Amino acid sequence: xxxxxxxxxxxxxxxxxxxxxxxxxxxxxxxxxxxxxxxxxxxxxxxxxxxxxxxxxxxxxxxxxxxxxxxxxxxxxxxxxxxxxxxxxxxxxxxxxxxxxxxxxxxxxxxxxxxxxxxxxxxxxxxxxxxxxxxxxxxxxxxxxxxxxxxxxxxxxxxxxxxxxxxxxxxxxxxxxxxxxxxxxxxxxxxxxxxxxxxxxxxxxxxxxxxxxxxxxxxxxxxxxxxxxxxxxxxxxxxxxx
Amino acid sequence: xxxxxxxxxxxxxxxxxxxxxxxxxxxxxxxxxxxxxxxxxxxxxxxxxxxxxxxxxxxxxxxxxxxxxxxxxxxxxxxxxxxxxxxxxxxxxxxxxxxxxxxxxxxxxxxxxxxxxxxxxxxxxxxxxxxxxxxxxxxxxxxxxxxxxxxxxxxxxxxxxxxxxxxxxxxxxxxxxxxxxxxxxxxxxxxxxxxxxxxxxxxxxxxxxxxxxxxxxxxxxxxxxxxxxxxxxxxxxxxxxxxxxxxxxxxxxxxxxxxxxxxxxxxxxxxxxxxxxxxxxxxxxxxxxxxxxxxxxxxxxxxxxxxxxxxxxxxxxxxxxxxxxxxxxxxxxxxxxxxxxxxxxxxxxxxxxxxxxxx
Numbered sequence: 132x133x134x135x136x137x138x139x140x141x142x143x144x145x146x147x148x149x150x151x152x153x154x155x156x157x158x159x160x161x162x163x164x165x166x167x168x169x170x171x172x173x174x175x176x177x178x179x180x181x182x183x184x185x186x187x188x189x190x191x192x193x194x195x196x197x198x199x200x201x202x203x204x205x206x207x208x209x210x211x212x213x214x215x216x217x218x219x220x221x222x223x224x225x226x227x228x229x230x231x232x233x234x235x236x237x238x239x240x241x242x243x244x245x246x247x248x249x250x251x252x253x254x255x256x257x258x259x260x261x262x263x264x265x266x267x268x269x270x271x272x273x274x275x276x277x278x279x280x281x282x283x284x285x286x287x288x289x290x291x292x293x294x295x296x297x298x299x300x301x302x303x304x305x306x307x308x309x310x311x312x313x314x315x316x317x318x319x320x321x322x323x324x325x326x327x328x329x330x331x332x333x334x335x336x337x338x339x340x341x342x343x344x345x346x347x348x349x350x351x352x353x354x355x356x357x358x359x360x361x362x363x364x365x366x367x368x369x370x371x372x373x
Numbered sequence: 374x375x376x377x378x379x380x381x382x383x384x385x386x387x388x389x390x391x392x393x394x395x396x397x398x399x400x401x402x403x404x405x406x407x408x409x410x411x412x413x414x415x416x417x418x419x420x421x422x423x424x425x426x427x428x429x430x431x432x433x434x435x436x437x438x439x440x441x442x443x444x445x446x447x448x449x450x451x452x453x454x455x456x457x458x459x460x461x462x463x464x465x466x467x468x469x470x471x472x473x474x475x476x477x478x479x480x481x482x483x484x485x486x487x488x489x490x491x492x493x494x495x496x497x498x499x500x501x502x503x504x505x506x507x508x509x510x511x512x513x514x515x516x517x518x519x520x521x522x523x524x525x526x527x528x529x530x531x532x533x534x535x536x537x538x539x540x541x542x543x544x545x546x547x548x549x550x551x552x553x554x555x556x557x558x559x560x561x562x563x564x565x566x567x568x569x570x571x572x573x574x575x576x577x578x579x580x581x582x583x584x585x586x587x588x589x590x591x592x593x594x595x596x597x598x599x600x601x602x603x604x605x606x607x608x609x610x611x612x613x614x615x616x617x618x619x620x621x622x623x624x625x626x627x628x629x630x631x632x633x634x635x636x637x638x639x640x641x642x643x644x645x646x647x648x649x650x651x652x653x654x655x656x657x658x659x660x661x662x663x664x665x666x667x668x669x670x671x672x673x674x675x676x677x678x679x680x681x682x683x684x685x686x687x688x689x690x691x692x693x694x695x696x697x698x699x700x701x702x703x704x705x706x707x708x709x710x711x712x713x714x715x716x717x718x719x720x721x722x723x724x725x726x727x728x729x730x731x732x
Contacts, residue, residue: 172574172575173573173574173575173576174573174575175573175574176443176571176573178439179583185585186585186587188579188581188583191579192574192579193573193574193579194571194572194573194574194579194580194581195571195579195580195581195582195583196438196439196442196571196581196582196583197469197581197582197583197584197585198435198438198439198465199435199438199461199462199465202431202432202435202438202462205427205431205432205433205435205436205438205439206435206436206438206439206442207439208425208432208436208439209397209399209435209436209437209438209439209440209441209442209443209447210439210440210442210443210571211439212397212423212425212436212440213396213397213423213440213443213444213445214443214572217443217572217573234428234429234431234432235428235429235431235432235435237428238427238428238432242425
């Protein structure tokens with residue numbers, strides 16, 4: 132019987148800095164598997180965000196730019212426009228993509244840049260110590276919403292994927308999760324579709340992935356996964372948005 | 374074949390960039406540099422390049438970060454308030470050692486100020502501007518012709534040193550029209566190997582373009598690499614122009630459009646027998662400190678004239694190290710020093726007694 136499971140070539144052989152139960156490790160692996168499967172290791176270029184995934188370039192064995200906070204899609208626009216035959220993708224968190232980088236996100240999408248975006252929504256700023264993110268749920272406690280997020284003062288969680296789906300330049304928007312094996316497999320399929328859209332020169336594709344942050348949700352890894360399935364999906368429903 | 378056309382400074386910088394092999398330009402509308410962005414929108418796509426009107430100054434500078442990381446010759450342009458917005462990206466470009474050309478057609482500040490010419494971004498341009506220990510090469514044209522020539526040079530220097538180069542123009546130089554002469558057959562500066570570029574890791578180890586170094590000693594290491602580069606730039610790339618400096622006993626120091634006005638005054642006073650000269654820094658960073666230091670051993674009076682309330686004058690004082698008297702005249706906020714104002718200041722300086730200095 133052959134070997135069924137091994138490290139993808141596009142994933143470096145190092146231990147990540149991510150916390151136990153964090154979704155980034157799963158997602159990094161999925162991206163690497165898809166790069167291998169599509170045979171694009173030699174043409175893929177990643178743009179890492181500022182946030183927990185800031186050193187993603189240490190984990191993927193491909194060319195990578197590290198962008199300023201929120202500017203990943205502007206950097207990706209420059210990379211892709213001058214070499215349209217390369218496969219350029221950004222990997223961004225909720226603060227990066229939907230707060231400080233909102234303008235870059237919306238305008239890259241609206242220009243229909245032929246890019247792939249992996250948007251990791253874990254409802255919190257992880258790198259800086261668990262502050263409120265644009266996607267933090269109502270009542271969710273964070274370092275900067277110590278009594279829980281209130282709509283009256285902090286507004287509602289931002290549904291940026293639904294907003295992006297309105298734009299003519301966007302070809303595909305999908306929301307998935309990594310909270311169960313079934314959802315992981317579906318996320319893998321969605322990310323692969325988003326890369327294939329780019330390879331087929333269709334335009335801007337984004338996959339929003341609901342991902343666990345046990346550390347700043349103050350939950351065990353198992354409870355964190357359950358919280359996605361039971362709470363997060365109520366506000367951020369899974370499925371194809373466009 | 375040489376060709377002479379009537380062009381504005383803004384258009385001249387655009388034409389020079391395209392002829393220097395510019396591949397990617399991103400810009401955002403702001404007066405008084407709009408002609409340059411419009412020139413790029415019209416010309417660049419039909420001459421093999423890519424033009425994007427970005428959604429913001431931040432996006433523009435980060436787009437050129439990306440395109441430069443891919444190995445392309447890149448440029449963005451703006452005017453003072455827009456350049457302030459770009460500072461984050463400029464700092465990242467410096468940290469990641471990306472070649473880039475940035476045009477600043479300066480206008481009056483602080484804040485929104487107004488759209489009239491100024492030179493009040495000297496500190497920002499030459500001392501860093503954004504966070505961290507870094508420098509840009511800063512080139513200061515004083516004519517439409519030089520706007521063209523120095524923009525071409527900016528691309529050469531950017532590639533040669535893996536550095537961002539700022540062409541520091543102003544609203545007067547950008548808007549005015551003069552004859553511009555260039556060789557139509559002149560090829561772009563030769564392409565430079567960019568073995569660090571992000572082109573896909575086919576059959577090689579991956580490249581990373583970043584300004585982040587998580588381990589503490591690594592940032593210091595990167596900073597030492599930058600400092601070494603800056604020392605190399607200081608030793609090789611200083612440029613300046615001198616008029617009547619051979620026998621001058623007093624020198625006006627001015628750059629850019631102010632140097633043009635000062636030159637007219639200096640020429641007139643020379644005709645009257647006054648031993649006045651003009652020293653014009655062409656590179657504001659690296660500043661021609663050594664040449665000024667040498668001059669200060671025989672020229673004992675310097676008058677610095679700027680469209681600011683005294684920025685470059687600090688570098689002149691640091692250069693002469695007390696060996697000569699340095700006086701200053703400046704206007705800022707849209708006011709341009711007139712010939713008569715500069716003449717008055719020169720005569721004042723000439724007639725002032727030299728202070729005896731202790732050792």
